[in-house]
Every structure is written in structure tokens, then in C-alpha cells.
Amino acid sequence: MNIRIAIYGYGNLGRGVEAAVKQNKDMELVAVFTRRPPETLSIKTKGVPVISADKVFEMADKIDVMILCGGSATDLPKQTPELSKYFNVVDSFDTHAKIPEHLKNVDAAARKSGKIAVISAGWDPGMFSLNRFLGNAILPEGKDYTFWGKGVSQGHSDAIRRIEGVADAKQYTIPVDTALAMVRSGQTPDLTTKQKHTRECFVVAEDGADKTRIEKEIKEMPNYFSDYDTTVHFISAEELKEKHSGIPHGGFVIRSGKTGFNKENTNVIEYSLKLDSNPEFTSSVLIAYARAAYRMNSEGQSGCKTVLDIEPIYLSSKTREEVIAELL
Amino acid sequence: MNIRIAIYGYGNLGRGVEAAVKQNKDMELVAVFTRRPPETLSIKTKGVPVISADKVFEMADKIDVMILCGGSATDLPKQTPELSKYFNVVDSFDTHAKIPEHLKNVDAAARKSGKIAVISAGWDPGMFSLNRFLGNAILPEGKDYTFWGKGVSQGHSDAIRRIEGVADAKQYTIPVDTALAMVRSGQTPDLTTKQKHTRECFVVAEDGADKTRIEKEIKEMPNYFSDYDTTVHFISAEELKEKHSGIPHGGFVIRSGKTGFNKENTNVIEYSLKLDSNPEFTSSVLIAYARAAYRMNSEGQSGCKTVLDIEPIYLSSKTREEVIAELL
Numbered sequence: 001m002n003i004r005i006a007i008y009g010y011g012n013l014g015r016g017v018e019a020a021v022k023q024n025k026d027m028e029l030v031a032v033f034t035r036r037p038p039e040t041l042s043i044k045t046k047g048v049p050v051i052s053a054d055k056v057f058e059m060a061d062k063i064d065v066m067i068l069c070g071g072s073a074t075d076l077p078k079q080t081p082e083l084s085k086y087f088n089v090v091d092s093f094d095t096h097a098k099i100p101e102h103l104k105n106v107d108a109a110a111r112k113s114g115k116i117a118v119i120s121a122g123w124d125p126g127m128f129s130l131n132r133f134l135g136n137a138i139l140p141e142g143k144d145y146t147f148w149g150k151g152v153s154q155g156h157s158d159a160i161r162r163i164e165g166v167a168d169a170k171q172y173t174i175p176v177d178t179a180l181a182m183v184r185s186g187q188t189p190d191l192t193t194k195q196k197h198t199r200e201c202f203v204v205a206e207d208g209a210d211k212t213r214i215e216k217e218i219k220e221m222p223n224y225f226s227d228y229d230t231t232v233h234f235i236s237a238e239e240l241k242e243k244h245s246g247i248p249h250g251g252f253v254i255r256s257g258k259t260g261f262n263k264e265n266t267n268v269i270e271y272s273l274k275l276d277s278n279p280e281f282t283s284s285v286l287i288a289y290a291r292a293a294y295r296m297n298s299e300g301q302s303g304c305k306t307v308l309d310i311e312p313i314y315l316s317s318k319t320r321e322e323v324i325a326e327l328l
Numbered sequence: 329m330n331i332r333i334a335i336y337g338y339g340n341l342g343r344g345v346e347a348a349v350k351q352n353k354d355m356e357l358v359a360v361f362t363r364r365p366p367e368t369l370s371i372k373t374k375g376v377p378v379i380s381a382d383k384v385f386e387m388a389d390k391i392d393v394m395i396l397c398g399g400s401a402t403d404l405p406k407q408t409p410e411l412s413k414y415f416n417v418v419d420s421f422d423t424h425a426k427i428p429e430h431l432k433n434v435d436a437a438a439r440k441s442g443k444i445a446v447i448s449a450g451w452d453p454g455m456f457s458l459n460r461f462l463g464n465a466i467l468p469e470g471k472d473y474t475f476w477g478k479g480v481s482q483g484h485s486d487a488i489r490r491i492e493g494v495a496d497a498k499q500y501t502i503p504v505d506t507a508l509a510m511v512r513s514g515q516t517p518d519l520t521t522k523q524k525h526t527r528e529c530f531v532v533a534e535d536g537a538d539k540t541r542i543e544k545e546i547k548e549m550p551n552y553f554s555d556y557d558t559t560v561h562f563i564s565a566e567e568l569k570e571k572h573s574g575i576p577h578g579g580f581v582i583r584s585g586k587t588g589f590n591k592e593n594t595n596v597i598e599y600s601l602k603l604d605s606n607p608e609f610t611s612s613v614l615i616a617y618a619r620a621a622y623r624m625n626s627e628g629q630s631g632c633k634t635v636l637d638i639e640p641i642y643l644s645s646k647t648r649e650e651v652i653a654e655l656l
Contacts, residue, residue, distance in 0.1 A: 019589040023468050044589050100653050120656060127462070129656040130640060131599075134455070136655060137616045137643040138609075140351050144655075184602070259612055261347040261372050265604035267612075271459075272600075274512070276593035281466075284587055284595075288465045306656055308641045308648070312458060315465040320636070325428050327464060327472075328448060328457040328634055 003294045004062065005287070006031040008053070008083065009069035010041060012247065013092065016283030017067045018045055024287060026317045030063060060086045065290040067091075067283075077102060084110040084117040084304075088293045090286050092122035099125065099306075107304035116297040117304045121289040122282040123273060124148070128253045130307045131271040135255025139267060142257025143188040147175035147196050151249025151278060159224045160201055163217050165209030168237060170244040172200045175252065183254050186266040198229040202244050204237045249278035288315040331622045332390065333615070334359040336381070336411065337397035338369060340575065341420065344611030345395045346373055352615060354645045358391060388414045393618040395419075395611075405430060412438040412445040412632075416621045418614050420450035427453065427634075435632035444625040445632045449617040450610040451601060452476070456581045458635045459599040463583025467595060470585025471516040475503035475524050479577025479606060487552045488529055491545050493537030496565060498572040500528045503580065511582050514594040526557040530572050532565045577606035616643040 005021050007014045010032050021029045022045070029048050034041050038050040051059070056066075066087040070076050076093045083089050084106055093102050099120055110117040120126060124146070132144055153173045160169035179196050182189055201218055205211050215232045218225055235243075250273040259265045275281045289307070292314035296305070313320055333349050335342045338360050349357045350373070357376050362369050366378040379387070384394075394415040398404050404421045411417050412434055421430050427448055438445040448454060452474070460472055481501045488497035507524050510517055529546055533539050543560045546553055563571075578601040587593045603609045617635070620642035624633070644651055 015589075016587070019587060022589065023587075096656070099656050100649070103652065125656050127466075127597075132655045133640055133644065133651055136651075137619075137640075137645075138455075138612050140645070186602075186604075257612075259344070259347060259351075259605055259608035261343075261350065265608055267604060267609045268602040269455075270598075270600045270602075272598045274514075274596040274598075276514075276595060277587055280587035280593055281595045284466050284585075291465075306652060308651060308656065309639055311637055311639050312461055312465075313636045316461065317465075317468070321428070323461055323464075323636060324431065324634060327460045328424070328427050328453050328636065 002026055002028040003291060004028060004030045004064040005290060006033065006059070006063040006066050006087075007069055008033045008056070008066055008079065009075070010034050010043065010050075011069060012279035013283055013286075014067075014069040015044070016277070016280040017069060017286060018043060019280060020283045020287040021045075023284075024291075024317060026291070027287070031059060056083070057086055063087055064294050065090060067286050067290060077105070080117060080119060081105045081109040084115050085113045086115075088116045088290075088297050090118045090121055090290045090293055092126065092282055092286060093120045094122060094125055096125060103304050103306070111303045114297075114302045116293040116302055118289045118293050118310070119304060119306060121307055122285055123275075124251065126282070126285050126307055127273070128251065128271070131253045131269075132255070133308055135253070135257070135269050139255055139257025139259070139269070141263060142255055145183045145191065145196070145254040145256070146251065147180055147254075148251040149173040149175050149197065149249070151251070151275070152244075152247050156199065156201075156224055159221060160203060160218055163214055165206050165214050166203055167206045168204040168240055170202045170240065172202075174198045174200055180252065183256060184268060184270065186256055186268055188256050194227045198231070199225055201230065201232045202240055203232060203234050204240050205234055246276065247278045248276055249281075250274045291315060291317065330354055330356040331619060332356060332358045332392040333618060334361065334387070334391040334394045334415075335397055336361045336384070336394055336407065337403065338362050338371065338378075339397060340607035341611055341614075342395075342397040343372070344605070344608040345397060345614060346371060347608060348611045348615040349373075351612075352619075352645060354619070355615070359387060384411070385414055391415055392622050393418060395614050395618060405433070408445060408447060409433045409437040412443050413441045414443075416444045416618075416625050418446045418449055418618045418621055420454065420610055420614060421448045422450060422453055424453060431632050431634070439631045442625075442630045444621040444630055446617045446621050446638070447632060447634060449635055450613055451603075452579065454610070454613050454635055455601070456579065456599070459581045459597075460583070461636055463581070463585070463597050467583055467585025467587070467597070469591060470583055473511045473519065473524070473582040473584070474579065475508055475582075476579040477501040477503050477525060477577070479579070479603070480572075480575050481527075484527065484529075484552055487549060488531060488546055491542055493534050493542050494531055495534045496532040496568055498530045498568065500530075502526045502528055508580065511584060512596060512598065514584055514596055516584050522555045526559070527553055529558065529560045530568055531560060531562050532568050533562055574604065575606045576604055577609075578602045619643060619645065 068091040156171035255269040396419040484499035583597040
């Protein structure tokens with residue numbers, strides 16, 4: 001029998017989960033839950049009901065894993081603990097500083113209900129975290145570097161859109177090539193986030209808006225741009241739509257560490273992602289961890305898990321014998 | 329109390345393990361076992377006994393994990409099952425095609441003794457396998473690529489040394505840049521091992537040897553060189569020693585996969601290693617898995633495990649709370 005997956009929240013991430021389920025033959029999508037009026041929402045998979053979020057608990061025995069596709073700021077801190085009371089769940093909670101607190105809340109709920117809740121299972125946090133962790137475990141005397149991009153930062157794009165006179169905008173975070181090259185070569189400089197990244201902004205100004213002022217406001221915006229090397233391009237709405245409507249992202253996790261009795265050798269581990277679609281890749285990770293959640297719960301396990309707590313073998317639809325023969 | 333580590337076999341890998349133990353504060357080296365006369369072997373760590381391999385079973389209660397540093401051709405197929413009868417063990421068995429058989433033999437022994445045996449825990453097999461596996465689990469519709477190098481291939485260097493008139497030699501396996509660039513860009517060509525790698529040979533000829541014949545014999549050697557783009561450089565013994573006495577290696581594991589409801593987006597996952605010392609890095613991986621073996625066994629688990637079977641969290645000397653707060 002297939003693993004029955006449901007989606008809670010149908011934005012970019014929810015649509016990505018829908019596409020990912022289609023690629024995994026041992027799974028099927030059984031419901032999409034939304035806080036909008038269900039009749040206003042049209043999904044791509046035929047025959048799957050769109051159901052009001054109010055009614056989610058009525059479906060408890062029809063769903064094996066619920067994928068939570070809400071935002072980390074206000075949705076997930078409430079939804080993940082609440083839904084773990086009834087379902088195995090997976091989320092991509094990405095407020096790094098609040099993960100310990102989120103884990104604690106979710107763990108209490110999931111232990112009580114006997115369900116598995118996997119949190120922060122995207123790519124950062126998620127696959128990047130797993131690689132930072134492995135690099136540290138293997139090369140204890142070394143240094144970590146995380147570079148993000150080239151990719152669209154939703155938060156920074158939104159910040160530009162709030163400026164008066166801006167009709168629309170997209171912001172790309174770009175790793176600094178020279179910093180990346182230095183780290184890859186085995187050097188271990190101290191680098192701040194600002195030294196590792198530049199910011200490139202594509203802005204559509206409203207008719208008659210003062211572009212000089214807009215550019216100045218962007219470049220001087222504290223926290224978001226003021227300390228970065230920031231470039232601003234004014235383009236037409238058509239060009240923005242044509243060239244900048246994708247949601248690419250990616251980045252690099254590098255561990256540079258010494259080995260040898262006298263630390264005479266340098267070894268560099270690098271993990272990188274180059275993603276045409278940030279939400280679709282995140283969804284693909286969520287779906288692999290949904291499989292793990294289902295299996296672990298089927299074996300009687302419960303509680304809150306992270307990517308650091310899960311045996312890799314649970315993630316694959318293939319048998320252990322198959323993957324050992326084919327991939328080890 | 330520290331985890332008590334012993335080394336079985338003191339070649340390049342054994343020396344790497346000795347250095348790695350020194351970097352891990354929760355471990356200590358308690359013995360080195362050798363098949364050579366113990367008095368002929370001098371190790372770097374003060375106060376640690378060198379003991380004849382014959383006497384290994386007398387030490388069963390003094391060692392938490394035995395790291396097996398023998399070769400995959402003839403040593404490990406015997407040693408790993410045999411020593412799992414008395415010890416938690418870790419090996420780096422690397423004959424890919426024979427892993428299922430090795431696993432079966434080791435599992436039977438380790439289940440019977442109630443010990444944990446981790447096999448094939450280097451980098452390929454090992455960390456490369458884990459990354460091939462994760463790439464497949466996350467992006468089910470995609471293609472895998474493994475490139476090796478730039479690095480020294482011991483087997484190919486040995487093959488050259490067996491040619492008449494060759495005094496010494498080193499062979500480097502080098503990834504083909506154009507093939508690597510093609511795969512990184514998201515294309516998914518069919519590439520054989522031969523299309524992905526070239527071979528560069530540094531050869532010291534004996535006085536008066538026929539270099540033309542040696543070069544021809546290398547380039548025409550079946551399996552090893554005949555199908556590859558092979559370059560041969562004749563150099564002096566001094567130059568070989570000065571410039572080619574290291575044991576660097578590395579490589580790239582790339583998963584290129586499609587996402588989206590109509591597979592419209594391409595996502596590329598890349599894991600790479602650039603190692604000054606192949607055996608020291610392999611040893612560092614073995615030591616992290618030794619920690620996992622010790623902990624899993626302390627919790628009552630037994631049997632043969634691979635990198636696909638082990639919860640990442642077991643690999644770190646830090647607590648779960650620490651790594652979740654710092655690295656997730």
C-alpha cells in the first residue's frame with residue numbers, strides 16, 4: 001500500500017510537494033488542506049480533494065504523513081506541535097535560532113500522541129546542516145563555511161518592494177568568488193556573512209518615481225543591505241517577468257580540516273546545491289523525510305526528529321539490499 | 329571514560345588512525361596489533377604497546393573498538409568476520425562488488441557475538457556512497473556521476489612498476505574537466521569511467537632502459553591504461569621523491585535530477601573531496617564511525633552496519649543539544 005501524503009498549505013512549497021509526490025511511486029497524495037475557501041483553490045493532481053484546514057482532524061485515520069508547508073515566522077511554531085497531536089508530520093522550519101525551542105514544543109506533542117515529527121528538513125536547515133555536521137564529525141580540527149546563492153532571497157525582495165515608488169523587485173544573494181576560491185584552496189580565513197556575499201537587485205520603479213532616491217534607500221537599508229556590496233538595476237516590468245520570475249537558489253557548505261600527527265595535511269569537503277527551483281528541491285527533501293517518518297512510526301518510534309537523528313536507509317524507497325549493492 | 333581504540337595493521341591507514349585518535353578528545357589509543365615482529369615496529373604515540381596479532385584475543389576486554397587497517401583483497405574478508413567475534417570493529421573494505429558478501433559474513437559473526445561491525449566506512453565506499461544514496465532518495469528522477477581524482481592510484485602505480493626497466497612510478501587519476509563541467513551544468517550525458525578520467529604517469533626508468541618501449545607498454549596495458557587518454561613523463565628518482573611522494577586524492581559525486589510537475593526544473597547536488605592525504609582522511613572517517621559503533625553497541629545493538637544504517641548523531645563527540653543548536 002502506498003504512503004498516504006497530505007499537504008497543509010498550498011503555496012510554492014505545497015505545489016512543490018505535490019510535484020514531488022508524483023515522482024515517488026510508493027506514495028500518493030490524498031488531500032490538500034487550505035485556510036482559504038477550498039473552492040477557490042485549484043490543484044494539479046486530479047481526483048485529490050481540497051479541504052478546509054478546519055476539518056483536518058476529521059481525516060486523522062486517512063493520512064500517513066502530513067507535510068506542513070506554512071511559513072516559519074508564525075505558521076509552523078503553532079501548526080507543527082498542533083498537528084503532531086494527530087499526524088506524523090514533516091516541516092521545513094528555518095528560523096535557525098529558534099530550532100531548539102521548536103524542537104522542544106514539537107517533541108512534547110509527538111511523544112504524547114505516539115507520532116513522528118521531523119522538523120527543519122529542507123536544505124538549510126536540512127541537507128546543509130547534515131553536511132556541516134558530518135564535516136565536523138570527520139574533521140574535528142577545522143573550520144566551517146556556508147555560502148548561499150546564487151539565488152533569490154524572498155525576504156530581501158520584499159524589503160525592496162516596501163520602498164516608496166517601487167512597483168516590483170527581485171534580490172539575488174551571490175557568493176563572492178574570491179572568498180569561495182580562498183576557502184576551497186584550503187585557506188581558513190575569518191569571513192563574515194557580508195564578506196562572503198554580494199547582493200544584486202532588479203527593481204521596477206513606478207512611473208515618475210525618483211530612482212536615485214530608491215537606489216540610495218536600498219543601499220542604505222540597515223541589516224538588509226547597508227553592509228553589503230549591493231548593486232541595483234532598474235528594469236521594466238516585462239523584463240522582470242521574463243528574466244527573473246524563477247526561484248533559483250543554492251549554495252556551498254565547506255569544511256576545511258587538518259589531519260596528520262602534526263596537522264600537516266589539509267582536506268577540504270565541499271557540498272553544493274545548484275537549484276532551478278528552491279521550493280521544489282525543499283519539497284523533494286521533505287518527501288524523502290516523510291517516508292522516513294512513516295517507517296519509523298510504523299516501527300513504533302515517536303517524538304521529534306531532525307536530519308541528524310534519522311538513519312539514512314529510511315529515506316529510500318528501495319530495499320537495504322538494493323541500495324547496498326547499487327550505491328555503496 | 330574515553331573510548332578505547334586499537335589499530336589492527338600499521339601501514340598508511342593505521343598511521344592515519346593513530347593521528348586521527350589524537351584529534352578526538354573522547355578517545356585514546358590503547359594498542360597497535362601487527363603481524364610483523366612487534367619489536368621491529370616503532371609507532372608515534374608514546375606509551376602505547378605494539379602487540380603481536382596472535383595475541384589479539386587476549387585483549388578482548390581492554391578494547392572498545394578495533395580499527396581494521398588491512399587490505400580489501402585478502403586481509404579484510406578474513407579479519408573482519410574473525411575479529412567481530414570478539415570486538416566492535418570498523419573497516420574500510422572497498423571491493424564494491426563484494427560488499428554484499430562481506431556484509432553477510434560479518435553480520436553473522438557480529439550478531440552471534442553481540443558486537444557492532446561497521447564495514448566500508450571510508451570515502452568510496454563511505455562518504456561518497458552516503459551522498460550517492462541521499463541524492464537518489466531526494467531526486468528520484470535523475471542521474472548519478474562519480475568522478476575520482478585528482479589523486480594517486482596505488483593499483484595503477486604498482487602496475488607500472490611491474491614493467492621491465494621501471495625503477496619506480498606514480499600514477500594520477502584525473503577527472504576530465506569538460507565532462508565535469510557538462511554534468512555540473514545540468515546536462516545528463518552517458519559517460520563511461522574512461523570518458524570521465526585521464527591517467528598521468530610519472531616514471532623513473534632504470535639506467536639504459538628503453539623508454540619508448542616502457543611508454544608503449546604502459547599505454548597499451550589492457551584494463552589499466554589502453555582505453556584511457558594516458559600521458560607518460562619520465563623523471564628522475566629525486567624528482568619523484570620531491571614532487572610525488574604525497575598520497576593526495578579526492579573526487580566528485582554529482583546527482584542531477586528533475587523536479588516540477590512536468591519535470592521542468594533541474595537541480596544539481598555535488599559532493600566533493602580534495603584530500604592532501606587519502607589514508608588520513610579515510611582514517612578520520614573510520615574514527616567517527618568507531619564512535620558510532622561504540623555507542624550503538626553500548627545501547628545493546630549488534631550486527632553489521634554500513635554508513636547507510638547509522639544515525640548521524642552517533643558520529644559526533646558533542647551532545648545532540650549542542651549540535652542541534654550549533655550546526656542545524
